[in-house]
Structure formats: structure tokens, C-alpha cells
Amino acid sequence: GALVTKHCLAKPNLRVNILVRDASKCSELVESVKKAGGRVFIGDITQPESIKGICQGMHTVISTISGADDKVPVDGQKNLLAECVSSGVKRFVPSDFGVNYSEFSKEYLKELPVIRQKIVFEEHFSTVKGITFLRFCQGVFTEMYFILQSQGFHYWGNIDQPIDLTTFEDTARVVASAVSNPKKTGNVVFIGEKLTTRQI
Numbered sequence: 001g002a003l004v005t006k007h008c009l010a011k012p013n014l015r016v017n018i019l020v021r022d023a024s025k026c027s028e029l030v031e032s033v034k035k036a037g038g039r040v041f042i043g044d045i046t047q048p049e050s051i052k053g054i055c056q057g058m059h060t061v062i063s064t065i066s067g068a069d070d071k072v073p074v075d076g077q078k079n080l081l082a083e084c085v086s087s088g089v090k091r092f093v094p095s096d097f098g099v100n101y102s103e104f105s106k107e108y109l110k111e112l113p114v115i116r117q118k119i120v121f122e123e124h125f126s127t128v129k130g131i132t133f134l135r136f137c138q139g140v141f142t143e144m145y146f147i148l149q150s151q152g153f154h155y156w157g158n159i160d161q162p163i164d165l166t167t168f169e170d171t172a173r174v175v176a177s178a179v180s181n182p183k184k185t186g187n188v189v190f191i192g193e194k195l196t197t198r199q200i
Contacts, residue, residue, distance in 0.1 A: 001064035002029050003168055007176035008062075009036050014180055019043055019054060045076035048083070055087035060134070060179050062093040073117040078124055084131060091132045091185060094121060097171060099164060100137035100189045132185040134178060138171045139164025139191045145200065155197045163200075166192035 001018075008016045009032060017039040023030045030040050043050035045065065055061055061084050067073045077094060084092050096118050101109055110116045125133060142165045170192050178184050 002026060003172035004062060004064055004175050005029055005033065007172045008179065009033070009038075011176055011180040014176075017041065017054075017058065019045075019051065045080045046071055048079045051080065051083050053083075053087070055084050055089050058084075058087065058089050059182060060091040060093065061089050062175065062179065063095040064097070065095045067117075070117060070120070074120050074124075077121050081125060081128060081131075085128060089131060090182070091134055091179075092125070093134045093136070093175070093179065094118075094125060096122070096135045097138060097141075099139055100187075102137075102187070134185050135187045136171065136175060136178075137187060137189045138166040138174070141165075141171070142167050142193075159197045162194045162196050164191040164194055166190070 005016060005018055006029075008014050015038055016033055016036060018029070018033050019041045020026055020030070021042070021044050023040060023042060033040055041051070041054045043054060045051055061080065063077055063080060065072050065076060067076075073095065081092055081094075098115070098118065101115055101118075106119055109119050140163055145163075145165065174188065174190055178188055
């Protein structure tokens with residue numbers, strides 16, 4: 001979220017507002033947004049009353065949330081999306097950042113915890129009218145790959161299976177570029193590198 005904000009702030013045609021739970025944990029980011037003329041909202045998407053009215057006058061809302069259970073990625077995002085629709089927001093970017101899973105069956109994907117959350121939310125937002133969507137599929141974050149391997153190097157399946165990779169920074173840059181075009185909707189699929197676990 002902080003990187004997306006930083007790159008959006010660099011786009012002259014965007015006015016950037018942010019929603020945070022605790023402004024003291026990101027004071028530098030908060031000051032950057034205020035200095036650029038944006039607003040900083042304090043709230044929690046799992047508590048709908050705390051985000052009431054924050055989306056008024058906005059064209060696009062970008063969600064960059066995550067969570068181990070459904071409370072934030074599914075239920076919280078549903079609250080945020082409902083607030084967007086009631087406020088007349090034109091476009092919503094769900095926190096789908098990850099692999100392009102469009103060629104796999106939903107039954108299979110629902111067995112994978114992190115992707116299951118994305119599929120459940122996707123099924124919900126596909127029924128919502130009056131708002132368009134812009135989704136990003138960038139592969140595996142290289143940083144996350146190494147975080148996951150920090151406790152010992154493990155892999156599942158074939159060590160020579162190519163993996164789509166990119167970075168936090170490059171993803172934020174692409175998101176900011178895409179949202180600066182108010183007519184851009186649909187799926188944006190991009191990768192920075194394709195490497196096997198053996199190559200990595």
C-alpha cells in the first residue's frame with residue numbers, strides 16, 4: 001500500500017487519499033499525502049461504520065489489504081466495496097495481487113488458502129453493479145519468495161517449473177500507471193521475470 005501510494009503521488013493527474021488504521025505507524029506517508037493535497041482517513045474496513053462516507057467524490061479506490069483469515073480480505077473488502085458503490089466510485093481495484101490463476105478451475109483454486117480468499121471475493125464482486133474493476137496479476141512477489149524460503153529452502157512440485165516473478169516496487173509502479181488512465185478496466189497481467197526454483 002505504501003509503495004502504491006508513493007507511485008500514485010508521483011502521477012500529476014492523481015489526487016491521492018489514503019485509509020489507514022493507525023496514522024502513527026506510517027507518519028512519513030501520511031505527511032506526503034497531506035503535503036500533496038490529499039486526505040488521510042482513519043478507519044478499519046472490518047468495521048463499516050468507521051469508513052462511512054470516506055469514498056465520496058473519488059473515482060478509483062485501490063485495495064492493498066491482506067490477512068490470514070477471511071475477516072479482512074473477504075468480509076472487509078466487501079464492506080469497502082459496498083461503501084464505494086454507495087458513494088458512486090467509478091472503479092475498484094481489489095487486492096488480488098498475485099499469480100494469474102484464470103486458467104485453473106475454481107474448485108482447485110479454492111483448496112489453496114490465499115487464492116481461495118481472492119476467488120470468494122471475485123465471486124462477490126462479479127455480482128455487484130454500477131462499478132468497474134481493474135485487477136492486477138503480477139506473479140509471485142520476489143520478496144515474498146525469499147521470505148518464505150528464509151526458514152529453509154523448500155519447494156513443492158517440480159524444481160524446474162518456471163515461476164512468474166516481479167517485485168513490490170515494480171507492481172506499485174504498474175498500478176499507479178494503470179490507474180492514472182481513468183478509462184482503464186479489466187485484468188492487467190504482467191511479469192518481470194520467469195525463473196525456475198533451480199535458477200533462483
